[in-house]
Amino acid sequence: MLWIILLLLLFIFQAATILICEYKRPAKSIAWLSILFIFPIIGFIMYYFIAREYARRKKVHGHSSDNSDMQKLQSAPYTVSLDAQKGGDSFLLGEQRLREWLRHVPHAPITGMNQVDVLTNADVTYEAMLEEIGKARDHIHFEFYTIRDDAIGRRFQEALITKAKAGVAVRVIYDGVGSHALSKAYISSLKRAGIAVEPFLKPLIAFFDKRLNYRNHRKIVVVDGLVGFVGGINIGNEYVGGDPKLGFWRDTHVMLHGDSVYDLQRTFLTDWYFVSGERSLGEKRYYPAHSVQESSIVQVISSGPDTRWDAIQEMYFAGLIAAKKRIWITTPYFIPDPSIIMALKSAAISGVDVCIILPFEADSAIVQYASKSYLQELLQVGVRFYLYRKGFIHAKVIIVDDIMATVGTANVDMRSFFSNFELNAVMFDVKVISRLERDFVMDLESSTEVIRSEFEMRSPGEKRKERIARLLSPLF
Incomplete structure (x- = not known):
C-alpha cells in the first residue's frame, strides 16, 4: 500500500511541475500531461530533457537581449528607420493600430529604402544566391536549418570554398537537429578552406542541455552587407524536386537590397556570437552604406524562445485582425494557437475572404x-481551405488586403511561434504584394478546395487520429 501512495505522490509532483513550468501555454501543458499519463516517469524524463522553457535555462547568455554585446549589435551603425524618413507618417495610412504595433516591435525598425525581389521556387533562388556569392568581395554569412551533403549542397560548398580561397571571410551556421545528417567530411572540407563553421546546437549537446526542442529554423544569406536572402528554402536536393515521395517542391524566398539587409545581418551576427563567442559584432564593414534608391518599405522581424515577445506570432495576429477584405495564407504546417484561430474566425464571420493553402501530401503524417x-x-464559419496537389507546398506566405505581406521561415504553427528561432520579412509595397498575389492565384489553380460536407464525412478512425494528433500538436 505504501508504494502505491509513493507512486501517486511522485505522479502528482511530476504533473504539478509541468503545470507550473508551462502555465503560459495551457495547450502544451495538456499535451505533456497526456504523455505523462500514458508513459509515467518516462514522460517526465522526456519533458525534462527536451521541453522545459528556454528562457529558464542558465546557458542562454549568448542569446539574451540583455547581453551587453547584443546591445552593441542592436545599435549597429547605418540602420535607417522609416520614422526618420520623409513620408513616414503615410505608412499604413488608415491602419493606425497595426502601424503602431509594428513600430513597437523591439529591434525591428521599419525601413524605407529597399529593393525587394520575390523568388519563386528553389531553382531560381539557388541561382540568385550563387550569383551573389560569386560577387562577394568582403564576407559571406550563410545560415540554414538544413544543409545536405548532396548535389545541391555540394554546389554551395564549392562556391563558398572558392570565395574563401580568394580571401573572402565566410561564416556558416547550421542547425544541429535540422542538419543532423550533414557529413563530417562536408564540414571538414569547409574548415580546411578557412571557412568558419559552427552548429547552432549539436543534437547530443542539445539533448543534455535540455534544448533539443528549440531549433534554429532561420535561413539567411548575407553578402557584403549589401544583399540578403530570407524565406522557406533550405539547402538540399528535395527543394528542386529530388524527393521521390514529395516530388515537385513549391516554395518562396525573397532577395533584399537596402536598409533591411542590415537587420538580416544583425540577426546572423547575433546567432554567430551565440555559437562562436566572436565579439567583433559592430564593425562598420558589416553595415556598409548602400546606394538603393527604391522606396519599398520592409520590416525584418525575428523571434525565438529567448525573447520576451513572441514577435512573429503577434505580427501574424496584428495583421489578421487588421484585414478588411482578404487574408490569403500559404503554409505547409497549420497548427494555430487559440489567438490565431479566433482572429481567423472573426475575420471570416465579418466577411473577410479567408483562404488557406495547405499541402495535399505532407512530409509528416x-x-x-x-x-x-x-x-x-474554421470551415463552419466560412474559412476556405485548398489542398495543393502539384507536389509539396512549403512556402510561408501571408497576404493581408493590399497593405502587407510576409515571407519568411515561420509556419502558422505553435512550434514556429513559441519554440523555434525564426525570421520573417514583412513588406508593404503594392508591387511586391501583387507579385505574391499572382503566385497565390497560380497555386490555387494547382489545388482542390476542401468541401465542408465531404470533409465532415471522413471516417471515425480518421477523426480519432486527428484528435490524438491535435492533443499532441503543441509539441511538434
Missing part, C-alpha cells in the same frame, strides 16, 4: 492529422 483537426471549426 502526424502533423498533417493535427492540421486537419482544425479545419472543421
Whole structure:
C-alpha cells in the first residue's frame, strides 16, 4: 500500500511541475500531461530533457537581449528607420493600430529604402544566391536549418570554398537537429578552406542541455552587407524536386537590397556570437552604406524562445485582425494557437475572404492529422481551405488586403511561434504584394478546395487520429 501512495505522490509532483513550468501555454501543458499519463516517469524524463522553457535555462547568455554585446549589435551603425524618413507618417495610412504595433516591435525598425525581389521556387533562388556569392568581395554569412551533403549542397560548398580561397571571410551556421545528417567530411572540407563553421546546437549537446526542442529554423544569406536572402528554402536536393515521395517542391524566398539587409545581418551576427563567442559584432564593414534608391518599405522581424515577445506570432495576429477584405495564407504546417484561430474566425464571420493553402501530401503524417483537426471549426464559419496537389507546398506566405505581406521561415504553427528561432520579412509595397498575389492565384489553380460536407464525412478512425494528433500538436 505504501508504494502505491509513493507512486501517486511522485505522479502528482511530476504533473504539478509541468503545470507550473508551462502555465503560459495551457495547450502544451495538456499535451505533456497526456504523455505523462500514458508513459509515467518516462514522460517526465522526456519533458525534462527536451521541453522545459528556454528562457529558464542558465546557458542562454549568448542569446539574451540583455547581453551587453547584443546591445552593441542592436545599435549597429547605418540602420535607417522609416520614422526618420520623409513620408513616414503615410505608412499604413488608415491602419493606425497595426502601424503602431509594428513600430513597437523591439529591434525591428521599419525601413524605407529597399529593393525587394520575390523568388519563386528553389531553382531560381539557388541561382540568385550563387550569383551573389560569386560577387562577394568582403564576407559571406550563410545560415540554414538544413544543409545536405548532396548535389545541391555540394554546389554551395564549392562556391563558398572558392570565395574563401580568394580571401573572402565566410561564416556558416547550421542547425544541429535540422542538419543532423550533414557529413563530417562536408564540414571538414569547409574548415580546411578557412571557412568558419559552427552548429547552432549539436543534437547530443542539445539533448543534455535540455534544448533539443528549440531549433534554429532561420535561413539567411548575407553578402557584403549589401544583399540578403530570407524565406522557406533550405539547402538540399528535395527543394528542386529530388524527393521521390514529395516530388515537385513549391516554395518562396525573397532577395533584399537596402536598409533591411542590415537587420538580416544583425540577426546572423547575433546567432554567430551565440555559437562562436566572436565579439567583433559592430564593425562598420558589416553595415556598409548602400546606394538603393527604391522606396519599398520592409520590416525584418525575428523571434525565438529567448525573447520576451513572441514577435512573429503577434505580427501574424496584428495583421489578421487588421484585414478588411482578404487574408490569403500559404503554409505547409497549420497548427494555430487559440489567438490565431479566433482572429481567423472573426475575420471570416465579418466577411473577410479567408483562404488557406495547405499541402495535399505532407512530409509528416502526424502533423498533417493535427492540421486537419482544425479545419472543421474554421470551415463552419466560412474559412476556405485548398489542398495543393502539384507536389509539396512549403512556402510561408501571408497576404493581408493590399497593405502587407510576409515571407519568411515561420509556419502558422505553435512550434514556429513559441519554440523555434525564426525570421520573417514583412513588406508593404503594392508591387511586391501583387507579385505574391499572382503566385497565390497560380497555386490555387494547382489545388482542390476542401468541401465542408465531404470533409465532415471522413471516417471515425480518421477523426480519432486527428484528435490524438491535435492533443499532441503543441509539441511538434
